[in-house]
Amino acid sequence: NAGVMQNPRHLVRRRGQEARLRCSPMKGHSHVYWYRQLPEEGLKFMVYLQKENIIDESGMPKERFSAEFPKEGPSILRIQQVVRGDSAAYFCASSLQEYNEQFFGPGTRLTVL
Amino acid sequence: AQSVTQPDIHITVSEGASLELRCNYSYGATPYLFWYVQSPGQGLQLLLKYFSGDTLVQGIKGFEAEFKRSQSSFNLRKPSVHWSDAAEYFCAVSEYSGAGSYQLTFGKGTKLSVIP
Numbered sequence: 001n002a003g004v005m006q007n008p009r010h011l012v013r014r015r016g017q018e019a020r021l022r023c024s025p026m027k028g029h030s031h032v033y034w035y036r037q038l039p040e041e042g043l044k045f046m047v048y049l050q051k052e053n054i055i056d057e058s059g060m061p062k063e064r065f066s067a068e069f070p071k072e073g074p075s076i077l078r079i080q081q082v083v084r085g086d087s088a089a090y091f092c093a094s095s096l097q098e099y100n101e102q103f104f105g106p107g108t109r110l111t112v113l
Numbered sequence: 114a115q116s117v118t119q120p121d122i123h124i125t126v127s128e129g130a131s132l133e134l135r136c137n138y139s140y141g142a143t144p145y146l147f148w149y150v151q152s153p154g155q156g157l158q159l160l161l162k163y164f165s166g167d168t169l170v171q172g173i174k175g176f177e178a179e180f181k182r183s184q185s186s187f188n189l190r191k192p193s194v195h196w197s198d199a200a201e202y203f204c205a206v207s208e209y210s211g212a213g214s215y216q217l218t219f220g221k222g223t224k225l226s227v228i229p
Binding site (some may be wrong): 004006033035042043044045048055056058059091093095098099101102103104105106107109 | 157
C-alpha cells in the first residue's frame with residue numbers, strides 16, 4: 001500500500017516565479033493537510049482539504065498561496081510570485097477521517113533564488 | 114490556543130542507553146497526542162499515538178510513551194537506543210480547530226544524537 005506521495009521532492013524557483021507542489025494521499029484517504037517547515041519555526045499547519053473543498057485555511061498566508069484538491073488527481077499547493085522567504089520544506093499529510101492520525105509524505109523542499 | 118513544548122533541543126546518548134524525550138502540552142480537554150520521527154531530508158513517520166484509554170502506549174521501533182494528565186505530559190521512552198534512532202523527534206497535539214479541521218500543533222523538536 002503506497003504511502004503519501006509528493007512531487008517534486010526538490011524545486012528551485014527564481015523570485016517572482018510560480019511554484020506548484022503536488023500531493024497524492026494514501027489510498028482510501030480523502031482528507032489532506034499541508035504543513036510548512038521553516039528553519040527556527042518548526043512545522044506549521046497551512047490548510048486542510050477534503051475532495052473538492054477547502055475546509056480550513058486558517059494557516060495559509062492571505063496572498064500568493066492557494067490550495068486545491070480536485071475530484072480527480074492530486075492535491076496542489078500553489079505559490080505565486082515566490083519570494084526568498086517561501087524557501088522551506090512543504091509537507092502533505094493524509095488521514096482516513098478528519099480526526100484520525102495523519103500520515104506524512106516525504107516533502108517538497110522549495111528553494112527560491 | 115494549544116501549544117506543545119519540547120524543552121530539550123538536542124540530546125546525546127550512548128548506544129544501548131535508555132532514552133526519555135520530554136513533551137508538555139497546554140490544552141483544555143483530553144488531547145489527541147502523537148510522536149513523529151524525522152530523519153534528515155525525509156518526511157515524518159508516526160511512532161505512536163494516544164487517543165484515549167490506557168495511558169501507556171506502545172509504538173513502533175520499541176518506543177513507548179506515557180500520558181500524564183496531571184503533568185500535561187506525554188514523554189517518549191525507549192529502554193535501549195540503537196544508532197539508527199538518531200533523528201529528530203516531534204511531539205504533536207491534535208485539536209478540533211473550530212474551523213473544521215483537526216490540525217496538528219507541533220513542538221519545536223528534539224534532535225537525538227547517538228554515540229557508538
